[in-house]
Ligand SMILES: [Ca+2]
C-alpha cells in the first residue's frame with residue numbers, strides 16, 4: 001500500500017541556516033500526486049490528493065471532493081496543479097491522467113470543498 005507523506009519546512013529564520021525536514025504521515029490512501037495550496041483561503045496551506053483535500057496545518061481532517069476514475073491500480077490524476085482558472089480569487093486545480101487523454105479542472109466553489117468542472 002502506498003502512503004502519502006509530506007515533508008514540513010521547519011526553518012526558523014534567514015537563508016543562512018540549514019533547512020530541516022521531517023516526514024509526517026497524512027493518510028493511508030494511495031493516489032498519484034499531491035498539490036499544496038490554500039483551498040479554503042484561511043491563510044494556511046492545505047493538501048489536495050486524489051478525491052480528498054486535507055485541511056492544514058494538521059492535515060487530519062479531510063474533505064471528499066467527488067468521484068475520480070481508476071484504472072487498475074492507478075488513479076487518473078497524475079498531477080494536481082494549483083491555479084485560479086476562473087480568476088475569482090480562489091485557487092482551483094488542474095489534473096489529468098494517462099487514460100482520460102485530457103485535463104480536468106476542479107473548480108473551487110468558495111466554501112469548504114472543491115467540485116469537478118467539465
Ligand atoms: Ca487553508
Ligand SMILES: [Ca+2]
Pocket residue numbers: 083084085086087088089090091092108
Ligand atoms: Ca478560482
